[in-house]
Amino acid sequence: MLTLASDFGSPYPAAMKGVICSRTDARLVDIAHDLPRQDPRAAAFWLRETIPWFPPAVHLAVVDPGVGTDRRAIATRVGNHAVVAPDNGLARPVVRRLRETAAAADSTATEPPIEAFEISIEDPASTTFHGRDVFAPAAGDIHAVGVDAMADIDSLSRIALDACVDIEFPTPTVDDGTICGEVLVVDDFGNVITNIPGDKLGDIDTVGVNDASVPVVETFDHVGRGETLVTVGSHGYVECDVNQGRGDDAFGLAAGDVVRVSLGR
Amino acid sequence: MLTLASDFGSPYPAAMKGVICSRTDARLVDIAHDLPRQDPRAAAFWLRETIPWFPPAVHLAVVDPGVGTDRRAIATRVGNHAVVAPDNGLARPVVRRLRETAAAADSTATEPPIEAFEISIEDPASTTFHGRDVFAPAAGDIHAVGVDAMADIDSLSRIALDACVDIEFPTPTVDDGTICGEVLVVDDFGNVITNIPGDKLGDIDTVGVNDASVPVVETFDHVGRGETLVTVGSHGYVECDVNQGRGDDAFGLAAGDVVRVSLGR
Amino acid sequence: MLTLASDFGSPYPAAMKGVICSRTDARLVDIAHDLPRQDPRAAAFWLRETIPWFPPAVHLAVVDPGVGTDRRAIATRVGNHAVVAPDNGLARPVVRRLRETAAAADSTATEPPIEAFEISIEDPASTTFHGRDVFAPAAGDIHAVGVDAMADIDSLSRIALDACVDIEFPTPTVDDGTICGEVLVVDDFGNVITNIPGDKLGDIDTVGVNDASVPVVETFDHVGRGETLVTVGSHGYVECDVNQGRGDDAFGLAAGDVVRVSLGR
Incomplete structure (x- = not known):
């Protein structure tokens, strides 16, 4: 193959x-x-x-x-x-x-x-x-x-x-309940894939993403159509998404952007 | 396979x-x-x-x-x-x-x-x-x-x-020479594929599509480049197309839209 | 196969x-x-x-x-x-x-x-x-x-x-140091592929492309990012390109356009 x-x-x-x-x-x-x-x-x-x-x-x-x-x-x-x-x-x-x-x-x-x-x-x-x-x-x-x-x-x-030349992806930093990560890529659906490991979210219900308060859910359809969500995506990272919509547009985020996730919300 | x-x-x-x-x-x-x-x-x-x-x-x-x-x-x-x-x-x-x-x-x-x-x-x-x-x-x-x-x-x-959940496609209705159908999909070429079976057209030369009078032809190149046409497409349904152009734009039709085809023109 | x-x-x-x-x-x-x-x-x-x-x-x-x-x-x-x-x-x-x-x-x-x-x-x-x-x-x-x-x-x-119907691609003409060719296609990267055979360039360093003076280089990265270049592409023809950008936009050229390449610059 x-x-x-x-x-x-x-x-x-x-x-x-x-x-x-x-x-x-x-x-x-x-x-x-x-x-x-x-x-x-x-x-x-x-x-x-x-x-x-x-x-x-x-x-x-x-x-x-x-x-x-x-x-x-x-x-x-x-x-x-x-x-x-x-x-x-x-x-x-x-x-x-x-x-x-x-x-x-x-x-x-x-x-x-x-x-x-x-x-x-x-x-x-x-x-x-x-x-x-x-x-x-x-x-x-x-x-x-x-x-x-x-x-x-x-x-x-x-x-x-x-x-040989190497590429290493950045790791997020944590400061006083705020995780400072980076958008690694945006996928074809507009899902914003960060470098923040999913287990950092624990069992929290809501997080702050930059200035917005966003529900943490297991999958897209757990919020209404067109609504924002945070989930642990299939790569194991925190994603900022929209149910049946584009997370990159809703969050205003692109590859390389800084993303601050606050657990204290 | x-x-x-x-x-x-x-x-x-x-x-x-x-x-x-x-x-x-x-x-x-x-x-x-x-x-x-x-x-x-x-x-x-x-x-x-x-x-x-x-x-x-x-x-x-x-x-x-x-x-x-x-x-x-x-x-x-x-x-x-x-x-x-x-x-x-x-x-x-x-x-x-x-x-x-x-x-x-x-x-x-x-x-x-x-x-x-x-x-x-x-x-x-x-x-x-x-x-x-x-x-x-x-x-x-x-x-x-x-x-x-x-x-x-x-x-x-x-x-x-x-x-198991089922999906059934709608069937058109006929009223006094007018077929009231629906656009099932628009294909990659912009061809508007309706749910109206091709044999409904009979051997008519011209039909009304919503407000327009459109020639019924066997294939695209039987009208001039950029001109609208109605034909029976490869799926067996009535299509609203443009020769070397986009039917969806020309007819203003999208998936799910109602399309009225009048045989009496 | x-x-x-x-x-x-x-x-x-x-x-x-x-x-x-x-x-x-x-x-x-x-x-x-x-x-x-x-x-x-x-x-x-x-x-x-x-x-x-x-x-x-x-x-x-x-x-x-x-x-x-x-x-x-x-x-x-x-x-x-x-x-x-x-x-x-x-x-x-x-x-x-x-x-x-x-x-x-x-x-x-x-x-x-x-x-x-x-x-x-x-x-x-x-x-x-x-x-x-x-x-x-x-x-x-x-x-x-x-x-x-x-x-x-x-x-x-x-x-x-x-x-059987044939298609022949046009050949460029040469007049007093100026090659008058045609854009055959623009590729997915925006590279402008002309019909001018690469060997026409000889070992010249700079050519005129229509009204612009452009460096002739072996490959994209021999000019700065976003800068125009002329090179002999992988098809053997003269191409008008941009390093990590679109040549068609930079040169204002599309398939079928005339392109004049002047060797006397």
């Missing part, structure tokens, strides 16, 4: 699929091709929240504002998963999560190592579409030989993981 | 695919993930118009404004098709159509029964993403054991079909 | 997939279903730039403003590729490219012939959705018997390729 994710929209992903299908007969599954454009940090969030649900596979991920510059192309391995991506931090949160998931699934095992490889970029057909000319060939080749044999591929050179 | 349909946009369908691929090696085919959002009635129309073209398969369909409330999750079976969905009426029109199609294909057979099962919802990982945590696991499990053995799955309990 | 491309948006492609899956067990790969709507010329560009990356396959392509009129439905063959499409020129640029690619891959071979067939359109279920009722059945049947045996299919009749 080979999954594909990018910010390419359409129809560029098709060229990547053609290149891959010319090298291996992998089953292809699209993660998304409308990842937040040119935004490796937000894209890294979505990769971390989707890819670990898959069985072992090669995962191709391209959100690459630095395409054609001297940024590296890398492939990382955790167990039988491989992630092929530009070296801009995109892959590291999902790779960490894959390692945690593997360790949790086999509690007797130590966490599997994360191996990193640089993909050589030799005279690609373009300087602006490495998805097609660098990453797709590498992903196809890794699938063809198998993730457990990827170290044998000539175009891959082992490097230290620490040499 | 396992088809997927939802109003999730992107990238949430990927998490469902991961869950499914962890349970079965089904071929995955997307129906659509931009079904009319939070609108089980319009989504039910599109499921009915697309799924019956497929060979026997497990069909996962999630448009679920009541997620996390006490609405049931259900799986229904007709012949070798299974439809997994929230119990909000979404599945019933397509299941009826699948039964009609099966009966028409084998005229010696009686219509196959429709079986219904409740899917147990035990402590899902989230209250807001049952697509990932309830419906995808059920669909994967049904595919893994086979539709003909789905009754044996522990998490499924047989229930009466009549206990 | 069977690829699908259309301007149908959603969910109409699902009906085509159902029809295909009822006739053959082909792996399905989507090229795109948001090809430029009702625009066979722009769609033909994208088919030419994506399909040749695939291994031999049946390619279904439907952008069909003339659906239901007397325009023909055709299937063309080059080597082990078949392209099924309306006879409006959509298929011919990609078929030419497939022939060139085949010849380049095997330099000892002569160019393979292009064979053309008319698909009989006998009483289809609709006059407005030949994607489902004419093209998908034909593509499924061709895949089922194999491209090398497609001439044996009863519903296909051999015709002369020259009898």
